[in-house]
Amino acid sequence: MSAAGRIDALVLGGGSFGTALANLLAGLGRHVVLWVRRPEQADEINTRHQNRRYVPDVSLAPNLVATAELAPALAAAPLVLMSVPSRSFREVAHAVGETIRGDQILVHTTKGIEIGSGRRMSEILREETCALKLGVLSGPNLAGEIFAGHPAGALVASRYDEVVRATQGLFAGGWLRVYGGRDVIGTEIGGSFKNIIAIASGVADGLSLGDNTKALLMTRGLSEMAQLGVSAGADVFTFGGLAGIGDLIATCASPLSRNHQVGLRLGKGEAIQAILNSMVHVAEGVPTARAVHEHAKTRGLDLPIVAAVFAMVHEGLTAKAAVATLMARPVGEELAQLRYR
């Protein structure tokens, strides 16, 4: 690749979503470089225009360039999209921090929360890099549908107008409509939290409980999301947008969603370890359930659906028992936690 020349954007992470974004941008004629960990993977993308491990049966744009060398690509990119799983996020962020400069824009797309610390991804970027122009891109964006070229919408949130404008400009003209926002905290919490609810919704499907149950889980899940968000300083309206309910609808409804898959199989009675062992991709909802559950406990927040999912994926509670636990809870005012805070 020719990282020496100026490029439009660098995408970090050769998983399905990073590949989808890079491919979309290449299709728009942008000079985009995709950084992947393994040199063989970079070769495969550069010579065969395929990334078979993560996106089998997809032909990538021929002008999409991949590299396994981080520093030169990073030095040439005015805008960096970081799309790596939350568990390796800090490590990659630290490596990014070796090279990145203060003028560069750094937007991540990772929907997760760091285990142990409970940190959001933008907080990790702040700790591990000198970049200040940070943003988050989130929304109902299933990688498969992005590859298929169906219209979709996303939200880029940043405290910096420049980040919002640059990201919107990068995607302009394509079928991913990128809206702008300022609420980084709400956008990150929405994106990570919905994976937990997707597992719960998958469980309902696995147990064949029907649409009423799913709608109940999704709306009460949204309420828990907003509760956690508001306590962390988010704007409650964010949860009514693409990064909140929008993402929740897509993730809970789609059989393409990995987290939904995990829930579905849990509902059908499979053991969590067997499910996780059989998956190539990371289901972010599993670690996120632990991170959010622990965080909620320390903050004194009562998030029953999160607690139920945590118990299923980390403590071996059966799907049926989890449903029974939730149903045994007293009912109160629907919006009490949000309206009377």
Next chain:
Amino acid sequence: MLPKDKERVLVEIVERVLSAYHDGAAVERAIYDTLYEERRRLETERDRKEAARQRAFYDRIYSDANGAAPEVQRRLLKEIVRAFAAEVAGHFDPRIYAAATRLIPPALSVLLNAASPLRLLTAATTGFANLEDQLRVEGEVETLQHLATLGTTVLVPTHLSNLDSIVIGYALHRMGLPPYIYGAGLNLFHNKLIGFFMHHLGAYKVDRRKKALLYKDVLKTYAGCTLEAGYHNLFFPGGTRSRNGGVENHLKLGLLGMGLSAYVHNLAAGKAKPDIFVVPCTLNYQLVLEAETLIDDHLKEVGKSRYIIEDDEFSKPRRILDFIEKLLSLNSRIHLVISRPLDVFGNEVDDDGHSKDSRGRRLDRTRYVARDGGVGLDPQRDAEYTHELADSVRKAYRRDTLVSSTHALAYTVFRLLRARNPEVDLYKLLRTGGKETSFSAIEVYERLERLLDQLRRLAADGRLWLDDTLAKKDTVAVANDALAHLMSYHRHPAVVRRGDRLFHEDRNLLLYYHNRLDSLGLPGLEVPR
């Protein structure tokens, strides 16, 4: 400011302030808004002669501006700005400053020692060693001294008392630092004794009664222009003395942001030393001169404290002398802790002036303001950068606050008071004192001991500072030191020991000194029941 700089800075201020008013409508609005605010202020101006002079000035502006052509109105606005700027910039003269800094230490010593004839005698024989010892300057002193030669520094201290500016003025002198320009409220000059020193400490008068936005623009621009001209600045980002005794949480971003714009202007102008370093520091007293007035003001109107207090302890020379005399007799120290300096984006700066990321790696700070191949301002971006800076300043304040015996004991007793009266709301508790008028000293000391253990662990982790008594003495000695302080200076003691009981008397004061520690938001400081 040197005479050659003064005129240049004046012209620059006027130009910059005016440049924000692009069109005729904005100019007209600025004129009439200013006239409105200024005439209102003049209604209560005490100095009648001065009021008449200013009223005549504004009356003329009014009649000239009425229905005038845009270019005439622009000229009139310029006149107002020029008048504000001249007033702000008019007071500081480095020659007087140089003379004053030489004069101040002996003068201050005499002043302090005059409180007690006996002390004066002692002082005469010990060569004013007391004063030297009374103020401890700690932390990143050498880095500050070095950075002041590499670039221009902005000192941003916490603010508890009107004595702060005098203490800092003296500390700067002792560190061998050049003059710092500093905007002080007019009320500070009302006290003749202190006013004399203020005048000569590099202070310029800030008239807080002037509410016109134009005036505030002039003040900010003045700070920015002096920074660009290489004059070190001092200001209190909290804006006013902490009313509740806690460490500042809300910082004024307007002035903080002037460092960034000065930096960008310096870079664009290709200056040899473009760097601006922001240096947080904390001022720590075991007793605060105005504690009673401040906490009363806080409790009277939480959230909308009177901005200008003209009738506090600071306006009474006798109280100041009394206060200083008590501090000396108790061997009490004032600690100024200098934090690790920051760049204008909130990154820490190393001893050589290089910015570092939070993992300690050097970074090129010019990149943050890169724009179209050069450097440039971007108001939205820069406002966010200033938020980052404010976050770093807040963190520095929390990490570098020094806790003394009075804070630890007040914290312990106040927590106990609340724990014993869980059903009583704060205001009622402060007024009535709850169920018991006293606690067993043994119980308080047990709790104090646990608190001291926690504080010492936190101090070992670099999370806060402790004074010598707190760091080294046993619990009884700490309690005795705190009691000696809390019982001595204030009109009513916060807490008194009688026999084996500790009586909480002035609970407002107890709350005030408790808040210092409470505001640090440290984990695990709940004193267990």
